[in-house]
Amino acid sequence: MPTLRLYARYPFMKGAVEYIRGxxxxxxxxxxxxxxxxxxxxGRQRVVNALQMGDIGEVSLVTEYEKKVELLSYPVARMxxxxxxxxxxxxxxxxxxxxxxxxxxxEDYEEYKKAxxxxxxxxxxxxxxxxxxxxxxxxxxxxxxxxxxxxxxTPLHAMEYKLVHQRVQKGRVIVNARRLIxxxxxxxxxxxxxxxxxxxxxxxxxxxxxxxxxxMDILDDTKDKSFVSDIDTEHVEFECFPPCMKEIxxxxxxGENVPHMGRFSLTAFLHYxxxxxxxxxxxxxRSSDFADRIARYQIDHITGKISGKEYLPPECNTMRTYxxxxxxxxxxxxxxxxxxxIYYRACTKRRKK
Numbered sequence: 001m002p003t004l005r006l007y008a009r010y011p012f013m014k015g016a017v018e019y020i021r022g023x024x025x026x027x028x029x030x031x032x033x034x035x036x037x038x039x040x041x042x043g044r045q046r047v048v049n050a051l052q053m054g055d056i057g058e059v060s061l062v063t064e065y066e067k068k069v070e071l072l073s074y075p076v077a078r079m080x081x082x083x084x085x086x087x088x089x090x091x092x093x094x095x096x097x098x099x100x101x102x103x104x105x106x107e108d109y110e111e112y113k114k115a116x117x118x119x120x121x122x123x124x125x126x127x128x129x130x131x132x133x134x135x136x137x138x139x140x141x142x143x144x145x146x147x148x149x150x151x152x153x154t155p156l157h158a159m160e161y162k163l164v165h166q167r168v169q170k171g172r173v174i175v176n177a178r179r180l181i182x183x184x185x186x187x188x189x190x191x192x193x194x195x196x197x198x199x200x201x202x203x204x205x206x207x208x209x210x211x212x213x214x215x216m217d218i219l220d221d222t223k224d225k226s227f228v229s230d231i232d233t234e235h236v237e238f239e240c241f242p243p244c245m246k247e248i249x250x251x252x253x254x255g256e257n258v259p260h261m262g263r264f265s266l267t268a269f270l271h272y273x274x275x276x277x278x279x280x281x282x283x284x285x286r287s288s289d290f291a292d293r294i295a296r297y298q299i300d301h302i303t304g305k306i307s308g309k310e311y312l313p314p315e316c317n318t319m320r321t322y323x324x325x326x327x328x329x330x331x332x333x334x335x336x337x338x339x340x341x342i343y344y345r346a347c348t349k350r351r352k353k
Contacts, residue, residue: 002126008067009104011074012188013130020071030072031079031207038069043076044211050096051089051218058100076208082197083205083212085261085318089219094192102185109177124180131187135180136172142180143172152183155190197321205260213301220309228312231345233274240347242340244319245269247326255288261314261322264302268313269340271303315339 007016030036046056056077061067081093105127112120121137128135133152134145146168153161167174175183205212241249248266251258258266263284270280277299284295297306304310316338319325331343 004064004067004071005061008061008070009108010101010127010130011071012101012191013127016071020075023068025072027204028207030076031204036072039072040076040208040211042069042073043080044214046073046077046097047080047089047093047211047215048218050093051215051222054092054096054099056096056100078192078196078198079200079204080208080211080215083200083208083260084215084219085197085200085314085322086219087315087317088222089215090193090196094189094196097192098185098188101188102181105181105184106178109181120177124177127184128180131184131191133184133187138172138174141174141176143169143174144180144183146171146173149173149175149183152186155186156182200260202257202260213307216311217307217309220311223312225312227339227345228272228341231273231341232348233272236270236274237344237348237351240344240351242343243328243332244325245340248324249283252283252286255286257289258287259322261318262324263298264311265313265319265324265340267299267302268311269344271310272312272341273344277303277305313340 002013002015004019007013007019010016025036030039042059049055049057059066059070061070077093081089105124109120109123112123117140118137121142124142125135125137133148135148136143146163149166150163153163159165161179163173238246245266248258248262251262252266266283267280270283271277277296280299280303281292281296284290284299285292287295300306302311314322316325316332319340331337331346334346337343337346
């Protein structure tokens with residue numbers, strides 16, 4: 001049953017990755033070659049739509065070319081989300097992908113039913129196998145292993161999904177097709193959330209930077225920046241830098257190649273505590289791969305001189321995900337500590353007392 005159309009509509013399916021490998025497509029081409037501009041554009045659209053509409057949107061999948069673009073755009077979207085590295089974005093994106101796939105499953109299930117109930121059942125069982133769900137046909141319904149049912153149904157608060165209201169036979173829960181597909185949505189959402197962010201290198205981030213900046217612009221509008229309003233920007237106190245920022249600066253001093261997210265985080269942090277763009281540039285001039293024109297452009301973009309947006313550095317959770325948190329100190333371990341700028345503000349206020 002697996003076909004290019006199914007892989008395009010459900011890119012989580014077993015066999016989708018192997019199909020992409022079989023195309024002989026190189027990652028470098030997908031993220032930079034003009035021949036794959038439509039793929040990158042659709043990848044960007046998936047993420048932007050997720051933020052703005054809560055759904056990745058639907059596209060035509062008539063031709064083989066359209067199906068390949070849709071399939072290849074999925075990993076591109078995941079790379080864009082990973083490069084941004086924001087947990088709110090990851091959650092929004094995961095739910096948007098799952099919501100669209102849920103709708104597609106309803107449509108395809110009804111279409112397969114026209115060719116016979118067995119064909120329709122096989123379609124949903126195929127989906128279950130790709131999602132790692134123990135699912136069997138049970139007449140007109142389906143049976144799920146009770147553990148799989150509980151895993152998928154627990155996040156759903158509606159009483160109708162409580163186990164006490166289900167038909168349970170020999171350790172298996174009986175559900176109809178509509179409920180099964182709804183449960184699959186939960187599985188897909190959790191699966192994508194757990195898979196992201198992907199490990200990213202500087203080359204990928206640079207190649208996708210126009211899309212990354214656009215997503216960050218949209219995301220930045222949703223951020224609460226009230227906690228930075230009373231940061232003292234008159235005097236920069238290095239002693240109050242959080243351990244993560246001190247370590248990034250130390251890496252630059254040692255001439256190490258700091259990853260894209262590290263450079264972004266440090267630039268945004270230094271800007272918000274009052275350093276000028278020229279002062280920030282002098283810090284990065286110590287990097288082993290320093291290029292004045294590129295570094296100046298990136299700093300001017302992050303600080304709002306070019307973009308009009310003053311980007312916040314990532315939250316602590318994101319710093320940890322990218323391996324930029326070195327464990328922290330006692331102040332880092334406070335329950336209310338969730339952002340490098342909150343650390344700096346708290347430290348400077350304590351020193352003034």
